[in-house]
Amino acid sequence: MKLSEFELIEHLTRGLESNDRVVVGSGDDCAVLDLGVADREVLFKTDAVVEGVHFTRESGFERVGRKALARCLSDVAAMGGQPSAVLVTLGLPKQSRVEDLEELYRGIRGLAARYGVAVVGGETTLNAGALFVSISLIGLVPRGKAARRSGARAGDAIFVTGRLGGSIEGRHLDFEPRLEEGAWLCANHSIHAMMDLSDGLAGDLRHILKASGVGAELLARAIPVSREARRRSTLGDGSKPALLAALTDGEDFELLFMVAARDAVAVLDSWRGRFPTVPLSCIGRVEAAAGLRIRDGRGVRELSAHGHVHF
């Protein structure tokens, strides 16, 4: 049996043990637990980056540490929550240098300090061959307000923050998790569904559509294409068209979310007042018919391009 990463996770996590503390289990950006905090629920998340898959020695240890934590924070942002504390698990090749690990920790700690996140422990173990960095996170979200993947409804407007594609040029290491933006959205607007973009817009949007039992139509000219994706598209014969890069490149770590169509203008207006330097684009609409379509000058077509898949 050979499965993709997503199929494998879905297969292994089907029908997992639950209990009455679980509000959201496997399959969203974070798990949500009700531990009895009066006005809040608890977010729980882990995320691992591995040498040779998510970074190389050339990435620099400080940036690797920063990225490992930032990925987790991005998941918290996508639920509309705030991070409280993290644990760091390192799998170390035998020849690891303490100086490199200090640098790695410097990256984690700098970002943790920026967002008031406590680092409450570290574990190290041997791991033959590759540096393995896993971050575990506990966060909080206002009770009943966590943004899920499953709430998109036909007619909703689809929004995305930032500009997409070409993160491999450096943004996949240095991106700023949209914590403030995610919490603000959930506090001030009725967000039907939200997730962060880690595997490419087209692939990640399909996760929301599947979880919500709907389809969508994107508007090609509304999709915010990054400068990097445009530049890379001009590099020669083998280069990816810029729009395709924006649709399928991984690790954008922007927020993708849906609101009722009647709220769309209010969201855009208030966003521009609150986050004037962060682009927000309305890129399409949710439809009842399953599938993902894209509209451009030549009409509407099924979008077959898959998101970037790590594994």
Place this chain on the structure above:
Amino acid sequence: MKLSEFELIEHLTRGLESNDRVVVGSGDDCAVLDLGVADREVLFKTDAVVEGVHFTRESGFERVGRKALARCLSDVAAMGGQPSAVLVTLGLPKQSRVEDLEELYRGIRGLAARYGVAVVGGETTLNAGALFVSISLIGLVPRGKAARRSGARAGDAIFVTGRLGGSIEGRHLDFEPRLEEGAWLCANHSIHAMMDLSDGLAGDLRHILKASGVGAELLARAIPVSREARRRSTLGDGSKPALLAALTDGEDFELLFMVAARDAVAVLDSWRGRFPTVPLSCIGRVEAAAGLRIRDGRGVRELSAHGHVHF
């Protein structure tokens, strides 16, 4: 710079970012957070097992999954807490078989079901060479009741559960985490300090002594030596004396704890009523003078034998 596992962790986790939610940070069995639950605090723990370090292919995948979770549960037991939910992170070699991962999950899920622990998500990523299994756990402990490593006082009686040494023969995979016992101890007795034995009695006891700023004297004939340690001591010239095995073999996952001397008899009596099949031994006393000593027929000697160190 070349550091042992403990020195490395201590070095990397010195002066970590904290915030007002942190009750216990790095350096105990679990971190303890105050997230605003009325009568409880939150326990937070991760623990990783790696092929070739903590298990081999011959261990069997179900037992490996079970062990990975049981180690985390043992840490919760050592704080006197109860586990609520876990996340599973798998680093997979390229040639991993889905059937093996199902078995691994079966081991995790069986133990989770036994203790009412929710499995709220799974992540998989590539990891060249070795299977890497990390468990992240959230638990709860009655407010102000978490057993620390730092509370041992001169004059305290030192207790240990079970029988020690020789876990390599199978107990390191199949041990039962002492969850019920740990919670019962903290609920019914004034436990000054507690931890679970993962690196050997002598080494782990030193962690408590260091954290508490005290020393100890053990009574050699009171140390409960396992049948496996005794049997292995008779295997030939290179074999470890049984007492040394009980002092230094790793992965016993028994509870080591201290209570005031005046409470010792009451603890033993009520334990025997509550857990008649689980041995509990008073193995020595805490002393003001630093260092770890052992008393046998020949008198009192400094105990130089170090605990088992993984890394």
